[in-house]
Amino acid sequence: MQSKSGTQKIIMHIDMDAFFASVEKALNPVLQNKAVIVIGAQTRSVVACPSYEARALGVHTAMPVYxxxxxxPNATFIxxxxxxxxxxxxxxxxxxxxxxELIEPRSLDEAYIDVSxxxxSMKAxxxxxxxxxxxxxxxxxxxVSIGIASNKVCAKVASDLRKPGGITIVHPGQEKCFLSELPVEYLPGIGKRxxxxxxxxxxxxxxxxxxMPEKLLIEAFGRTGSAIRAFASGEDFRNVEKPEESKSVSRSKTLEEDTxxxxxxxxxVFRLLEECSLQLRQEKRNCDTVAVTVRxxxxxxxxxxxxxxxxxxxxxxLWPTTTTLLQKAMHIHKPIRMLGVTLENLYKTSQISLFDYPFSKVKNIQQAIDKIRKYFGFEAIQTGRTFQKV
Ligand SMILES: [Mg+2]
Incomplete structure (x- = not known):
């Protein structure tokens, strides 16, 4: 597929294999090579994600747990x-x-990435x-499994073909032919109904x-009919779209009881500030305004x-400013129900912070904490301040 500038696009669709079940295995190696079935956190009566071992036994997503x-019966249910x-x-x-930078997240475990x-070349x-x-x-x-193609629809279909751990390439010019023999439900947008x-x-x-005649597809599927037909022909001119950047990052917490x-x-409040700061670091952004809300x-x-x-x-x-704001907000002597922290006016971190040098040691410690949390969860490390609440 040629983009408007005339150059060939190369798009990957990257998809984690049996994501929830695989995370459970990554955290608990005893489960390696065992049938693991993750049950929905919200709807506890259905399977959210079976591991490949469980799939081999016939378990599938959305199957009733019983x-x-x-x-x-011998699978580990989590x-x-x-x-x-x-x-x-x-x-x-x-x-x-x-x-x-050109990434379009599709869900927790799935993304398009434009690597043009x-x-x-497809080899590279x-x-x-x-x-x-x-x-x-x-x-x-x-x-993860990865599909590589000149457009999103083919990359998406390709990533699903050789799971787990597959890499599937659709060579330029082969888009239509690649899709032709696959069952209709492989095409994005074709649900069960x-x-x-x-x-x-x-x-x-x-x-x-x-x-199919386009008229017939539009009759059957409404306006999406022509898009479905284009996809089926291996045509897709959609770009990989970056998510809109938020103008602020905020977290709030309603306390278990008013206090x-x-x-x-x-x-x-420190915990909320930690979460907001972590998100900014992940997004490689800085803020220059702090807000505290007290209900x-x-x-x-x-x-x-x-x-x-x-x-x-x-x-x-950011903590000294945050505590000053908190004290100002708490001048009324009444029990508190909810707390919120917002970090606003965000900049890309390429803008050098005045504090870059003197705080470099702090930053190193912070990076170490972030790393541990990345692998073991936010709760894995509690700093002195957040620990007080236990
Ligand atoms: Mg997945």
Missing amino acids: QAKGIA HGNFGKYRTFSEAFFEILYNYS HLVT AHALAKEIQNTIQKQLHLS TKEILNQLNIFHIEQIAN LNTHLIHAE FSDFYTISKQKKLNFTSNIEKE
């Missing part, structure tokens, strides 16, 4: 823990951002995909969709904010 227990998966997801994206500026793209796979395996103990409708029309392969305990309040037991709410004379993403640097 049924999964029937066919895989209640999903979204916090853990989010931590691994953040680490996964951090690795991807080391390769390209890094490689000019394959080597790069291998390197990305190895890095993720080495650093996170997780396996659409598949049934198509099968009733005697349409089983993607090629048959490509050959006047200043130790607890300070610990909670009292009667729902009366105060927000205080201050512009700094420096930029930072380090909680230790």
Whole structure:
């Protein structure tokens, strides 16, 4: 597929293999090579993610748990823990951002990445995909499958073909041919219901969709009909779109019970500041404004904010301002119900912080803490301040 500038695009679709189950295995090597079934955190009655060993026994996503227990009685059933998966997801994206800025996250464990500026041939793209796979395996103990193509739809379909651990290339010019013999449900946008409708029309392969009159597809699927037909023909001019950057980062916490305990309040606020700062560091951004929000037991709410004379993403640097704001907001003697921290006015970290040099030691410690949290979860390390609440 030629882009508007006339150059060939090279797009990868990277997808973690059995993500939730694989995270559980990465954290607990005893589970290696065993059937692991992660149960939904919200809907505890259905399977959220079976490992490949469990899939081999016939367990699949969205299967009722009692049924999964029937066919895989010896499997290890684990209640999903979204916090853990989010931590691994953040680490996964951090690795991807080391390769390209042009990333479109699709979910916790899935992303498009435009690598056209890094490689000019599919051979080189394959080597790069291998390197990305190895890095993720080495650093996170997780396996990914990668599809490489000149457009998003083919990259996406390709990443699914050789799971787990596969790399599948669709060579330029082969897009339509690559898709032609695959079952219709392999095409993004064709869900279970659409598949049934198509099968009733005697349409089983993607090629048959490509050959359907556009009018008929629009009749059947409305406006998406023409997009489905273009995809089926291997045509997709969509760009890899970076997510819109937020203008601020904030966290809030409603306390378990309303409190006047200043130790607890300070610990909670520091914890919120830590989470906001971590997100900024991951996004390689600094802030120059801090805001603190306090909601009292009667729902009366105060927000205080201050512009700094420096930029930072380090909680230790931001803490003195945060505590001053907190004290100002807490001038009423009433139990507190909710606390919030917002870091605003964000800049890319290429802008040098006034504190870069004197705080370099702080930064090294911070990087070490971030690393440990990346692998073992946010709770793995508690600093003195947040620890007070225990
Ligand atoms: Mg996946």
